[in-house]
Amino acid sequence: MPLPRIRPTLFARLRAATSLKYVPPHHQSTALGQFTWAFNLYIFGHIFFSYVGGISATSGISMVPTIPPDVISQPWVIYSKWYRRGRDIKVGDVVTFKTPSKPKQDACKRVIGMPGDYVSVVSPGREAEDLGKKPEEGDWANVKSEVFRVPEGHCWVQGDNLEWSRDSRMYGPVPLALVQSKVLGYFTWGQLKWFKNGLEDTKNE
Numbered sequence: 001m002p003l004p005r006i007r008p009t010l011f012a013r014l015r016a017a018t019s020l021k022y023v024p025p026h027h028q029s030t031a032l033g034q035f036t037w038a039f040n041l042y043i044f045g046h047i048f049f050s051y052v053g054g055i056s057a058t059s060g061i062s063m064v065p066t067i068p069p070d071v072i073s074q075p076w077v078i079y080s081k082w083y084r085r086g087r088d089i090k091v092g093d094v095v096t097f098k099t100p101s102k103p104k105q106d107a108c109k110r111v112i113g114m115p116g117d118y119v120s121v122v123s124p125g126r127e128a129e130d131l132g133k134k135p136e137e138g139d140w141a142n143v144k145s146e147v148f149r150v151p152e153g154h155c156w157v158q159g160d161n162l163e164w165s166r167d168s169r170m171y172g173p174v175p176l177a178l179v180q181s182k183v184l185g186y187f188t189w190g191q192l193k194w195f196k197n198g199l200e201d202t203k204n205e
């Protein structure tokens with residue numbers, strides 16, 4: 001009596017079933033624990049850097065000499081997110097914000113005026129194409145000066161290096177909602193400096 005024939009697909013199924021590796025329960029729990037740890041770390045980092053503070057690299061010379069460029073490494077600023085959306089910001093503070101003209105670009109400038117303040121506006125800073133020009137050449141020589149009142153819900157920002165700063169003189173007052181943080185200090189290779197707002201309100205004697 002001939003033996004029954006077994007289809008090749010059945011052999012394939014048996015081979016696949018026997019090739020499966022057994023994963024002990026403690027290995028499964030270890031993988032789940034690592035995933036949970038990584039997920040919790042991500043959540044903690046997101047909350048910390050979004051609502052507490054952190055550090056960020058800077059570039060450019062618009063804040064010289066407050067934040068000087070470094071020949072070895074670019075300066076890193078230390079910031080606090082407590083001051084998001086302009087909370088407790090005062091004139092004289094250095095802040096980071098989203099540039100109104102380029103929402104994807106961050107900037108770091110000093111607050112010159114808060115809502116209701118009057119600021120004296122001088123011509124915008126030089127651009128790259130003005131690098132080789134003399135002070136009396138080009139549009140830079142057409143100095144303009146005016147007094148501007150900062151509207152409600154906005155602040156006026158400018159770089160400490162006025163000649164080479166693109167700030168509110170170009171894109172106008174910055175909405176306080178775009179303020180991301182207050183800069184507490186900076187560090188470079190072998191140097192650490194904390195900022196202190198030395199401005200004081202005038203007092204009538």
